[in-house]
Amino acid sequence: MxxxxxxxxxxxxxxxxxxxxxxxxxxxxxxxxxxxxxxxxxxxxxxxxxxxxxxxxxxxxxxxxxxxxxxxxxxTSATEDDLADILLMRLEVEKLGLARAMAHGGVAWEAAVIAAHHQMMRAETALQNAPDDASVLTWDEACRGYTLTLVSACGSPRLIEMTGRFYNQSRRFRLARLREGRIDLHSRQLRHEALKAAVLERNTQDALLHLEEDIRADLRG
Structure with a gap:
């Protein structure tokens, strides 16, 4: 063997x-x-x-x-080239996953999106009120959970796995930006409210635009 x-x-x-x-x-x-x-x-x-x-x-x-x-x-290294490549992959994979999920997901998926969004917003509020290591970790895990929920109805386990993989690879970049005060949490909340609304309205074009805007803002600003 x-x-x-x-x-x-x-x-x-x-x-x-x-x-x-x-x-x-x-x-x-x-x-x-x-x-x-x-x-x-x-x-x-x-x-x-x-x-x-x-x-x-x-x-x-x-x-x-x-x-x-x-x-x-x-x-692994964490160069500007690494960030650019991870950003590219997150955009390609997550937009494909969300488009497929919006085409195939039902009411249960919509309910899961609402619940995951609520959990992320609660974690974001806690982070703003007490920005310590524990609240940062809880927030980041909630963000990851929301990202995976958005693509969870895509019908492809491999696509979901890739979404989680590239999200994990991006974490140190976005957490570094958070520590440096370069992520505007208020603007982020507005983006995610718009994304959730577009998802629930089944407006795929707007949802994908909001998703791309959010990923770019988290990693590039």
Missing amino acids: LFARRTETDEPVVAMLASAIRRDISFGALRPDEKLKIDGLRQRYGGSSHSMRETLRMLVSEGMVEAINQRGFRV
Whole structure:
């Protein structure tokens, strides 16, 4: 056998480790191009050598970590070219997903969009009232949930998976902009109200325009 199958026992540990490392990459605790050594990561996050290697392989597949020519792993770079490429992919993937979801989604999908939007707005209000690490994390997770809900009725599991993958890759850029005060949360709320209204009215053209405007504003301003 060339590849060992991950056991059911490993899966919760790997998911937990991946979530913690993914979060620290997004928040800048693990810096772009930083080398990731198995022993050091185990001391910081726990887990066995095997589970940590599985975790890093998962993060490589997501584009959060790079394998270095059989010499280990490092955090992926975060250059202007990286940002431009991630922006391109988010626009292409999310607009396709939303268009398909608007064509195929029913009342249950509309209700899910309304609920996810409400959760995101509550998190945004909490962030404005108390901008600490916990509220930033809650807000970012709510934003991710809303993004995935918008495409959830597209009928393509791979398209949904790609939406989550490229959103994760964009997180450190948008969170850096948030820390620098370069995301206008009031303007963002207005954009999302307009996006929600267009979605519920099934106005695909306006919805896609609002979605593109929001993604660009979050990542480029």
